[in-house]
Every structure is written in structure tokens, then in C-alpha cells.
Amino acid sequence: MALVLNEEQVMLRDAARNFLQERAPVSHLREIRDSGNLKGFSSEIWTEMADMGWTAILVPEKHGGLEYGYSGLGIVLEECGRTLTPSPLLSTALTAVSALTLTGSPEQCATILPDVVSGELLLALACDESAQHQPERVATEAEVLEHSFVLSGRKTAVVDGHVANTYIVSAWTGNGISLFLVPADAKGVRVERYPVLDISVAAHVTFDQVELAADSLLGKLHGGQVILDQVLDAARIGAAAEMLGIAQEVFARTLEYLKERKQFGVPIGSFQSLQHRAAKLHGEIEMCKSLVLKALQTLDDKPGGDAEISSLTKAKLGVTAHHAATEAIQMHGGIGMTDEFEIGFFLKRCQILETLYGDHHFHLDRFAKIRGY
Amino acid sequence: MTELDSFRLEARDWLEANCPEAMRHPYRSEADPCWGGRNCKFQSEDQRLWLQRMSQKGWTVPTWPTEFGGGGLNREQNKILKDELARIHARPPLESFGISMLGPALLKFGSEELKKQHLPAIARGEIRWAQGYSEPNAGSDLASLQARADDHGDHFILNGSKVWTSYGDLGDWMFCLVRTNFDASKHQGISFVLFDMATPGVSTRPIKLISGKSPFTETIFKDVRVEKNQVIGEVNQGWTVAKYLLTHEREMIAGSGLLRAGTIPVSKTAIHTLGTENGILHNTMLRGDIAQFEMDIRCLELTIERARDEVKAGVSLGAASSMFKYYGTELNKRRNELLMAIGGSESLVWEGKDSHDGQLPKSWLRSKGNSIEGGTSEIQLNIVAKHILGLPG
Numbered sequence: 082m083a084l085v086l087n088e089e090q091v092m093l094r095d096a097a098r099n100f101l102q103e104r105a106p107v108s109h110l111r112e113i114r115d116s117g118n119l120k121g122f123s124s125e126i127w128t129e130m131a132d133m134g135w136t137a138i139l140v141p142e143k144h145g146g147l148e149y150g151y152s153g154l155g156i157v158l159e160e161c162g163r164t165l166t167p168s169p170l171l172s173t174a175l176t177a178v179s180a181l182t183l184t185g186s187p188e189q190c191a192t193i194l195p196d197v198v199s200g201e202l203l204l205a206l207a208c209d210e211s212a213q214h215q216p217e218r219v220a221t222e223a224e225v226l227e228h229s230f231v232l233s234g235r236k237t238a239v240v241d242g243h244v245a246n247t248y249i250v251s252a253w254t255g256n257g258i259s260l261f262l263v264p265a266d267a268k269g270v271r272v273e274r275y276p277v278l279d280i281s282v283a284a285h286v287t288f289d290q291v292e293l294a295a296d297s298l299l300g301k302l303h304g305g306q307v308i309l310d311q312v313l314d315a316a317r318i319g320a321a322a323e324m325l326g327i328a329q330e331v332f333a334r335t336l337e338y339l340k341e342r343k344q345f346g347v348p349i350g351s352f353q354s355l356q357h358r359a360a361k362l363h364g365e366i367e368m369c370k371s372l373v374l375k376a377l378q379t380l381d382d383k384p385g386g387d388a389e390i391s392s393l394t395k396a397k398l399g400v401t402a403h404h405a406a407t408e409a410i411q412m413h414g415g416i417g418m419t420d421e422f423e424i425g426f427f428l429k430r431c432q433i434l435e436t437l438y439g440d441h442h443f444h445l446d447r448f449a450k451i452r453g454y
Numbered sequence: 455m456t457e458l459d460s461f462r463l464e465a466r467d468w469l470e471a472n473c474p475e476a477m478r479h480p481y482r483s484e485a486d487p488c489w490g491g492r493n494c495k496f497q498s499e500d501q502r503l504w505l506q507r508m509s510q511k512g513w514t515v516p517t518w519p520t521e522f523g524g525g526g527l528n529r530e531q532n533k534i535l536k537d538e539l540a541r542i543h544a545r546p547p548l549e550s551f552g553i554s555m556l557g558p559a560l561l562k563f564g565s566e567e568l569k570k571q572h573l574p575a576i577a578r579g580e581i582r583w584a585q586g587y588s589e590p591n592a593g594s595d596l597a598s599l600q601a602r603a604d605d606h607g608d609h610f611i612l613n614g615s616k617v618w619t620s621y622g623d624l625g626d627w628m629f630c631l632v633r634t635n636f637d638a639s640k641h642q643g644i645s646f647v648l649f650d651m652a653t654p655g656v657s658t659r660p661i662k663l664i665s666g667k668s669p670f671t672e673t674i675f676k677d678v679r680v681e682k683n684q685v686i687g688e689v690n691q692g693w694t695v696a697k698y699l700l701t702h703e704r705e706m707i708a709g710s711g712l713l714r715a716g717t718i719p720v721s722k723t724a725i726h727t728l729g730t731e732n733g734i735l736h737n738t739m740l741r742g743d744i745a746q747f748e749m750d751i752r753c754l755e756l757t758i759e760r761a762r763d764e765v766k767a768g769v770s771l772g773a774a775s776s777m778f779k780y781y782g783t784e785l786n787k788r789r790n791e792l793l794m795a796i797g798g799s800e801s802l803v804w805e806g807k808d809s810h811d812g813q814l815p816k817s818w819l820r821s822k823g824n825s826i827e828g829g830t831s832e833i834q835l836n837i838v839a840k841h842i843l844g845l846p847g
Contacts (some may be wrong), residue, residue, distance in 0.1 A: 084764075371753065396749060
């Protein structure tokens with residue numbers, strides 16, 4: 082497939098851009114933060130996103146979705162990165178929907194997906210148990226009984242865990258890892274909300290002897306590891322798409338500043354030391370555009386995606402977006418350090434996404450393993 | 455079956471039947487590439503056959519028009535042909551600055567007469583071209599060149615010198631930038647001329663490099679006659695042609711040696727040389743550097759692919775070739791550094807059969823020139839900053 086957006090995708094991008102710039106620019110994130118909104122996002126904006134069909138992009142048509150693919154959702158996430166618009170799009174519309182479409186039973190899909198499309202149901206993936214991302218190391222256990230399961234353990238860094246109605250939980254089942262759909266209101270589920278930097282929210286979620294019905298099992302018993310990897314790979318590429326938006330936006334703002342800001346009687350952008358750094362950053366961002374496009378297309382072409390391109394994309398975007406945001410602060414000088422200025426928000430969001438689902442060290446290591454060294 | 459599918463089958467069958475077995479391996483040494491030219495000495499009969507068959511088919515220059523010796527293929531067909539060549543690890547039938555640099559400029563700016571005279575001979579590998587761009591006092595500031603061509607009615611008389619002429623001693627003809635107007639501003643007085651290097655007054659002197667080799671010469675002109683009908687574009691308007699050719703040169707350098715099909719991945723060499731334990735390379739610090747390098751290579755490959763797709767969709771590549779030149783050459787330097795690190799003390803061996811006469815350290819030293827020739831990395835970053843990012847000054 083050609084590495085360019087088609088006409089439909091360009092239209093989707095423009096529509097998303099217009100909506101986000103108009104309704105939820107960076108100042109919207111600041112309002113959410115300063116208003117003491119405990120959820121960390123606006124329900125009103127979320128409903129509007131659902132009305133525009135963004136929650137339906139990955140959902141199959143038979144469950145009320147648009148079946149427009151990862152390439153489509155990636156475009157929207159990239160635009161969300163430009164405006165830093167907070168929403169459960171990544172956790173619910175991409176990550177959870179991926180899990181269901183990859184491995185959900187027809188009944189599970191029919192029950193859950195229509196409510197995802199309408200924006201009423203929020204899901205959160207609960208797979209991390211330590212500060213470092215190690216999805217294959219699971220201490221949470223689900224005891225396998227004849228017609229049910231009993232789940233115990235503690236998950237951390239659960240994105241949107243504070244608002245989710247249902248968790249997708251990885252647990253050891255004695256002979257492998259299995260995935261479970263766990264209602265947030267089940268007896269024994271305890272949620273500890275915590276702010277992430279000062280612009281986002283996540284939760285630790287504890288499962289204390291939570292009784293689960295047989296139909297809570299998502300996918301095959303003991304067969305969760307492969308699916309979890311695939312779900313995480315989709316989530317990583319989604320996070321990368323958002324970071325691509327961040328990188329492009331901070332770079333555009335920096336470039337504008339380099340042309341405007343005068344010192345020693347000339348625009349600072351006329352200094353070669355800054356020009357070369359900007360030129361290199363431009364090149365890195367161009368590489369990132371190709372990666373994200375390719376990674377999204379791969380997810381659409383091949384169910385479950387491709388681990389190598391996923392790790393490559395997550396690693397490269399993590400480094401580049403982070404570099405773009407740090408260079409932005411440096412080149413803006415003192416004003417870049419102030420809370421009043423918006424650049425700092427980008428660095429914070431970027432750091433969150435870089436840490437999520439494995440940072441670039443994790444993915445560098447994984448990439449080498451995949452390539453056999 | 456679509457037309458492209460049947461083209462693929464056709465190409466596959468033809469290559470299967472016509473590519474000699476010995477030509478189905480990547481280059482093993484610097485002596486392997488075939489450069490053609492008047493004094494071409496073929497290494498083998500297979501090498502001669504491969505060039506002859508490919509040029510008769512028009513596939514030494516697949517996308518050039520058939521009337522000029524090309525294959526007349528469109529971009530999609532060309533991509534398929536490349537895939538099929540890569541599938542059987544076929545080496546290029548011909549390496550040529552005529553193909554990679556002069557040809558595109560001739561096609562865009564040359565008169566019909568010049569195209570007819572030069573393009574078919576390039577396609578057949580009959581004439582080997584040399585590039586006359588840099589001068590002792592015009593390196594990064596190329597437009598300040600001083601080689602002078604004085605008007606003598608139907609011809610010019612050329613005096614001056616060029617430097618860093620790749621294989622200048624082996625060139626048959628030269629495409630050359632000369633100053634034809636000393637009163638105009640530096641970009642306005644340059645002409646793009648062609649002449650036979652056998653013309654009286656042309657001489658070359660080898661330049662010995664840190665690798666011990668001499669792939670470049672200094673080229674000296676003393677009262678050399680250049681016909682006026684051998685000017686590409688208008689007299690004094692040569693800078694436009696020169697810049698256009700440079701974008702092709704950058705692309706050529708960006709891809710050379712690095713992304714060529716058949717290049718052995720660095721990690722494969724590392725696994726073979728250093729060994730692994732539980733699937734992990736023994737030297738873990740080096741492992742990280744190799745992984746980072748292989749990631750960056752993949753990024754460049756995908757970005758080149760995207761740029762080609764964008765060109766197909768009507769977006770011009772333009773200054774982006776500077777970016778590719780910068781990345782391609784910096785990555786090739788990194789590749790050589792990693793190979794040296796993997797080789798350890800063996801990578802320092804300069805002579806002898808085991809080291810193929812120091813092939814690795816000589817390539818490593820040669821690669822340092824990649825980010826200088828064809829415009830330094832710093833010049834490429836300047837171009838990106840000014841022409842893509844619009845930064846002032």
C-alpha cells in the first residue's frame with residue numbers, strides 16, 4: 082500500500098483537526114486541569130467525539146461501527162496529539178476494541194461494542210504490575226473453578242482506570258496467562274485514582290477475591306499472552322500516532338518562534354547552531370511520519386499486526402517526540418519553563434506516552450530480540 | 455491478472471533466462487562493479503553478457519524513453535523490476551555517473567540533438583562520464599568556481615582545474631561547470647558543458663586518500679576546446695542544471711552501499727562474529743548500538759519509500775534529497791564504525807588474503823568522505839533549514 086493518505090483519510094484528518102482546534106485546543110486541557118475535574122477529560126467533548134464516529138472507527142459494522150481501520154483512528158489520535166485533547170480514545174476506542182475484535186466471543190462483542198460506539202462504556206487495560214513495563218510477568222492470579230474464576234492481584238498504571246466501567250485484566254491461570262473482562266463495580270475491586278504529572282489521571286486497581294462468571298474469560302484459557310502482545314502492539318502504535326502529533330506541533334511552534342524572536346538584532350533562527358538542530362529534528366520527524374503510517378497500515382493489513390514495526394515505531398516516536406519537546410523548551414528559553422506558556426504541556430504528555438506500554442529502552446531490546454540478537 | 459502482474463511474470467521469466475548465474479551475487483570487492491566505457495575491461499564473459507543483454511532490453515535505464523536506449527517503464531513497472539532483480543540478488547549490470555547524474559539533467563534540460571548523441575551511449579555503457587564540479591577553491595561554496603571558458607565564436611577555450619573527479623583517470627567524457635561570464639554575479643555566469651576527455655589539454659593527477667586508494671583525481675585544463683553545441687541549457691544558465699543534477703547525486707550517494715539489496719545486515723555479522731547466549735548478543739552495549747542503527751536504517755528505507763509514493767501522488771521531492779543525503783551518509787558512517795567495532799583487532803589488518811587486503815578498514819576510511827562529497831552534511835542541513843523550514847539568513 083502506498084505510504085500516503087488517500088482522499089478520504091485527508092478529509093477525516095481535516096475534520097478532526099477543525100473540531101479539535103475549535104472545541105478542544107491546548108487551553109481546554111488547562112481548563113480541565115485548573116477546574117479540579119477529577120476525571121481529567123470533558124464528558125461533553127467525549128460525547129461529541131462519539132457522535133462524530135471516532136469511537137466507532139475500529140468497530141465492525143455488524144456491531145454498529147464504521148470499520149474504518151487503524152489508519153483512520155491513527156489520524157484522529159495524531160490530531161489529538163497536536164491539541165493534547167484528553168479523552169479515553171486510546172484506552173477504549175483503540176486498545177479495548179482491539180482486544181475484543183482480536184479475541185472476543187460474538188456475545189462479548191455484541192454486548193460491549195455497541196456501548197463503546199455510543200460512548201457510554203469505557204474500558205481500561207490493566208496489565209502492568211510494576212513501575213517498569215513487563216507484561217509477561219504477571220503475579221495477579223485467577224483461580225480456575227468449574228463454572229467461574231476468582232481473581233486476585235494488583236495492577237498499576239491503568240490508563241483511565243479511574244473512570245473505566247470494565248477492565249481487561251491479565252492474570253496467571255496456572256498454565257499460562259489469560260485475559261478477563263472485569264466489571265468495575267464487581268465486589269472486591271478497589272480503585273485508587275492518582276494524577277499523572279499534572280495533566281492526566283490513571284489508577285492502581287486491586288482485585289481482592291473477585292468472583293467472575295465463566296463468560297468473563299476473554300479469548301482462550303491460558304492463551305492470553307499472544308493476544309496481550311498484539312493488543313499492546315496496537316496500543317503502542319496508537320500512542321505513537323499521538324506522539325507524532327505532539328512532535329509536529331511543538332516543532333511547528335518552535336520554528337515559528339525561531340523566525341519571530343529577535344536577539345542581537347536578528348531572528349534567532351538565523352543562527353546556524355539552531356538551524357542545524359532544527360533541520361535534524363525535521364528529518365527525525367519525517368522518519369516518524371513514515372513509521373506511523375506504515376505501522377498503522379500493517380495493523381490494518383494483518384490482524385494482530387507485526388511486533389517488529391510496533392516496537393520500532395514506539396521506540397522511535399518516544400525518542401523523537403521527547404527530543405522535539407525538550408528542544409522546544411530550550412529554544413524558547415525562559416518562557417518555555419513557565420506554566421503560563423503551553424510548551425511544557427507537550428513535554429508532560431509526551432513523557433506519559435513514552436513511559437506507557439514500554440519506553441524506548443524496552444522496545445530497543447525487544448526489537449533486537451525479534452531480529453534474533 | 456492485472457497488467458502489472460503480467461509484467462512481473464514477464465520480467466521474472468526474462469531475468470531467469472538472461473541473468474548469468476555469476477551475476478546473481480552482491481559485489482564482493484570494489485573490482486566487481488562494471489563501469490563500461492571505451493577502455494572497459496570486462497572481468498568475465500558473464501559480466502559482458504549481462505551488460506549487453508540488459509542494455510539491449512533497455513533495462514540499464516529502465517525509466518528512460520525507448521528512443522534514447524531506455525526501457526520506457528513507468529514507476530510501478532520499475533519498482534517491480536527492482537523487486538525482481540533483488541529477488542535473484544542480481545547485481546547492477548552497469549554503474550554509471552551518466553545514468554545516475556548526467557542522464558536526468560540531459561533529459562530535463564538537453565536539446566534533442568544532445569540527447570540523441572549522448573543518452574543511448576550512456577545506456578549501452580559505451581561512454582564513461584566524469585564529473586567536473588569541485589575546484590581547489592570551490593568546495594562547499596561551489597558557485598564560486600573559477601575554471602574559465604572563453605568565447606571563441608563556435609567554441610570555447612577552457613582553462614583551469616577541477617578536483618575530486620571520481621575516477622577521473624578512467625573517464626571518457628566530462629560534464630563540467632565552467633565560468634563563461636566574469637562580470638555577472640557568481641550564480642549567473644556559469645555554463646554546463648560537455649567535452650571528450652581525450653581532447654588535447656586535458657590531464658589528470660591521482661589524489662591518494664587516507665584509505666591508501668586513489669579513486670579521485672585532480673583534472674587540469676590547458677586551452678581545451680569545447681564545442682558550443684555541447685552546452686546543456688543556455689550559456690550562463692548552467693547553475694540551474696547543476697543544482698538539478700546535484701539532487702540526483704545526493705539521492706545516489708544517500709542510497710549507495712547502505713540500502714542496496716544484498717547488503718549483509720550488521721546484526722548478522724555481529725551474531726556470526728561475536729556469538730549469542732540465549733539469543734542475546736554477547737556484547738550488550740554494542741547490541742544496543744546495533745539495534746539503534748538497524749532501527750534508523752529501517753526509518754530511512756520507509757521514508758524513501760514514502761517520498762517515492764508522494765512523488766507519484768504529485769508532491770515534489772525537491773530539497774528533501776538533502777535530507778536523504780544527510781541521513782544516508784551519516785548512517786553509512788555509523789555502519790562502518792559498527793563493523794569496525796565488531797571486527798575488533800582483526801578490523802585493523804591492512805594486508806593479506808584473510809582481510810581481503812584490508813577491505814573493511816579501507817571501506818571504513820572511505821566512508822568518512824560520504825558526508826563531504828556531493829555537498830557536506832553541514833551544507834545539506836543548511837539547505838533543509840533554508841529551503842524546507844524557511845529559516846532566515
